[in-house]
Amino acid sequence: MKANEVKLLGLLQGPRQFTIPIYQRPYSWSREECQKLFDDILLVGKDAARPSYFMGSVVYYQESAHAIGTIPASLVIDGQQRLTTVLLLLTAVARFLHNNEEPLQDTSSAEIRGLYLTNLYKQGELAQRLLLTKRDKATLISVVNGNPLPESNSERVRENFEFFQEQVAAANVADLWAGISKLMVVGVSLEAGVDNPQLIFESLNSTGxxxxxxxxxxxxxxxxQAKPVQDDLYKRYWYPMEASFGDDYASMFSEYMRDFLTVKLAKLINIYTVYQTFKNEYATGRVSEGNVEALAKELYQNARYYVRLRQPEKEEHQELREALEQLRAFGVTVAYPYLIDAYAACEQGKLTKAQLAEVVRMIERYVVRRSICEIPTNTLNSTFATFARDLDQEDYFNSVKEQFLELGYNRRFPLDEEFRNRFVERDAYHARRTRDYLLSHLANYEQKEHVNIGNYTVEHIMPQNENVSEAWQAELGPEWEDVHSRYLHTIGNLTLTGYNSELSDRPFAEKKTMAGGFLTSPIKLNQSVASEPVWNKQAILKRANLLADWAIAIWPAPEVVTAVVVSNEEVDEQQEEDALAEAGLLEEIQNLDE
Structure with a gap:
């Protein structure tokens, strides 16, 4: 490895070509970063007493030999963003000089092009001093050559070049060129077979x-990998994976790798240690020439499943797509690690798409029932991290149902009796996320024309007002205080309406018969309210049990032929919470209760 502090223009000068490897991220400098660089260069250009401006390092593999007629190639390991931005600025300066009768005495547009932007007397890509990747490549070539931009061009390259064109002017071009001439970098040239680029790359990434x-x-x-292997793996696996994630690639890929490693290693993974975990615990020995394709293919295939979990609209099977949309609506991201395995099982023929849809619905029912029963959520991540480990691969679908019913006490799938009791008794109003989800599904139970809950507000049939009116005291009976205290926020006393302010604290009879009241409401939830002559404890419990019947039908427990014994294992909940907190997941699952 050779490192020297050099002028950036000197690094660019001469017959050579810097190439960005396909595995590097695209050009990504923002306009704000370009503005800061431009201002700094202008400032140092105006300051005659300041000899230089340090930009950082450029790390590259320099070919020791090259074929006659070609250009020495330098594979850039670090410094793409700086090199690209300076070339865009140089191109803007050269364009200005050419269009304004060459106003500088010490340089010309032809010199800038011939010395720093292109390789004279070469054709095609060999003529380019810098080759980027993907859309960035074609756009930069068009910008440097002054050709029309490709239809699908790189926004960053195009917008930053346009920015520099707007900034370069007769009043500043001399100072700008003086500043560019003072730019300094540490040029680090690596030797093939001697220097380890990955270790150097990680070291560079530890700062800044x-x-x-x-x-x-x-x-x-x-x-x-050798460059032909890099190109092949990137084309067949990595780029299709990046493209499948779309604009959310950077953030979603980290979450994908966390969930992928979670199910593969059967333990909770901290999203901030995904790379180290992947490198040290999963990919060790798998990046050698004979194994790397299998690893890249595995990551690509599982990413295809994950994208459909996160973006159900990409799933073609209607029943499965709808099940995934419901899961996403309830925010059950904790199940994604296991569902990667379930999708893979479906791909392998162990499940049909319809069965996979039923597995997704089972997960939704499991989380909904636990939420209603107020079972602590701190075991959910670890439950789904290890769920795939003990499944019977020969009878996958039935094994999923059996395993749900065999989960230990604190991980249990609440059965109908427990679910009904808590559904009827619990405060449903203040668990807002669960409440809205419940009311939406109950309002649309067995309905072809669906109600959009966003168009309505939650109504307390027995009013919330602490100062209970005499009319309501009479309605509730002698034990009105106890009834108001115990049942005010329960599901039996909640409904949906578009007339919340009009209904207000009115007596029950008025709420039924007034314009917009329960008797004329088109919402199914209000039919059972309208049929009651009085609204008291008995009416509330009657309606709550009716809605419980609907809820049990909407979110049924799994049914299996074999007898299942539910374990009473005790789970150390504090230990679970400590593990989740360490993995950075506790806050995520607590959101299910909000």
Whole structure:
């Protein structure tokens, strides 16, 4: 490894070509970063007493030999963003000089193009001083050559070049060129077979703005491979995986790898240690030439499943798509690690798509029932982390049902009696997320024309007002205080209406018969209210049990032929919470109760 502090223009000068490896992330500097660089260069250009401006390092593999007629190639390990931005600025300066009769005495547009932007006397890509990847590549070539931009162009390259074009002017071009001439970098040239690029890459990433987990993992898998292998793996597996995630690739890929490693290693993974866990515990020995394709293919295949979990609209099977949409609506992200395995089982023919849809619905029912029964959520992540481990691969679907019913006490799938009792008795109003989810499903139970809960508000049939009116005291009976205290926020006393302010604290008879009242309401939830002559404890419990019947039908428990014994295992909940907190997951699952 050779490191020297050099002028950036000197590093660019001469017949050479810097190439960005396919595994590097795209050009990503923002306009704000370009503005800061432009202002700094202008400032140092105006200051005659300041000899230089340090930009950082450029780390690259320098070919020791090259074929006659070609250009020495330098594979950039670190420094893409700086090199690209300076080339865009140089191109804007050269364009200005050419269009304004070459106003500088010490340089010209032809010199800038011939010395720093292109390789003279070469054709095609060999003529380019810097080759980027994917859309960035074609856009930068068009910008440098002054050609029309490709239809599908790189927004960052295009917008940053346009920004520099707007900034370069007759009043500042001389100072700007003086500042560019003072730019300094540490040029680090690596020797093939001697220097370890991955270790150097990680060391560089430990300072400054860190790379995403996605960048680190991609570089780890691809960096050590020969270039033809890199190109092949990237084209067949990595780029299709990136494209499937879309604009959310960087953030979603880290979450995907956390969930992928969770199910593969059967333990909770902290999202901030995804790269180290992948490198040290999963990919060890799998990035060698003979094994790396299997690893890249595995990551690609499982990413396809994960994208459908996160973006159900990409799932073609209607029943499965609808089940995934329901799961997403309730926010059950804790199940994604296991569902990666379930999707893989479906791909392998162990499940049909219809059965996979039923597995997804079982998960929804499991989480909904536990939420209603107020069972602590701190075991959910670890439950789904290990759920796939003990399934019978020969009878996958039935094994899922049996395993749900065999879960230990604190992990249990609440059965109908427990579910009904808590459904009727609990405060349903203040668990807002669960409440809205429940009311939406209950309002649409066995209905073809669905009600959008967002168009309505939650109504307390027996009013919330602490100062209970005499009319309501008479309605509730002699024990009105106890009834009001115990049943005010229970599901039996809650409904939906578009006339909340009009209903207000009116007596029950008025709430039924007034315009917009329960008798004329088109919402199914209000039919059982309208049929009651009085609204008291008995009416509330009667309606609550009716709604419980609906809820049991909407979120049924699994049914299996074999007898199941539910274990009474005791789970150390504090230990679970400590593990979740360490993995950074406790807050995520607590959101299910909000």
């Amino acid at each position: 703005k860190p790379l995403d987990q996605s960048d680190l993992i991609r570089n780890y898998v691809l960096m050590g």
